[in-house]
Amino acid sequence: MNHFFNLRFPQFHSRLYLTYIRIHNHNLSQLIEDAHQLVFKHTVVADAIGQTRYENPEHHTFGILFDIKGNTASSVQFFITDSTRNFFRGSLYFNTEPNKDSLAPVISFLRKDVSVLMESLEWLN
Numbered sequence: 001m002n003h004f005f006n007l008r009f010p011q012f013h014s015r016l017y018l019t020y021i022r023i024h025n026h027n028l029s030q031l032i033e034d035a036h037q038l039v040f041k042h043t044v045v046a047d048a049i050g051q052t053r054y055e056n057p058e059h060h061t062f063g064i065l066f067d068i069k070g071n072t073a074s075s076v077q078f079f080i081t082d083s084t085r086n087f088f089r090g091s092l093y094f095n096t097e098p099n100k101d102s103l104a105p106v107i108s109f110l111r112k113d114v115s116v117l118m119e120s121l122e123w124l125n
Contacts, residue, residue: 002019002020002021002022003019003020004017004018004019004020005018006018009110012094012106012110013094013095013096014092014093014094014095014106014110015092015093015095016090016091016092016110016114017090017091017092017093018088018089018090019088019089019090020086020087020088021086021087021088021089022085022086022087023081023084023085023086023087028081028083028087031079031081031087031089032079032081035064035077035079035089038077038091039066039068039077042068042070042072042073042074045070045071045072045098046068046069046070046072047069047070047100048069048070049066049067049068049069050066050067050069051064051065051066051067052064052065052067052115054080054118054119056119059121059122059123060082060083060123061080061081061082061118061121061122061123062080062081062082062083063078063079063080063081063088063118064078064079065077065078065111065114065115065118066078067111069100070098070100071098071099071100072098073093073094073098074091074092074093075092075100075103075107075111076091076092076107076110076111076114077089077090077091077092078090078091078114078118080118080121082123085123086123088121090114090117092107092110092111092114094106
């Protein structure tokens with residue numbers, strides 16, 4: 001069971017593309033590999049790609065928040081999982097030409113929201 005949905009931020013001309021995938025047949029390693037590949041497609045134009053690991057044993061959530069620096073189409077991407085049943089991935093895109101200088105304040109603002117989302121996510125099984 002896969003679900004795709006978007007969170008729109010019209011005031012920032014941006015969208016957070018979200019995907020929920022139910023883990024089946026031990027496909028977690030492939031899902032993580034796919035998430036990494038989608039991030040590292042940006043290396044052609046990225047100045048750097050940072051990674052922040054998230055772990056919340058109380059909520060059984062583990063993941064990585066990627067900060068993609070430079071004039072890239074997506075500046076923030078993440079995945080979070082419970083490693084057994086649930087996988088959730090997101091990527092932030094703007095409906096404008098990438099310009100790291102002018103978008104930096106908005107990226108910083110929305111990155112904080114993504115971070116809070118990751119930290120507060122709980123699975124209902």
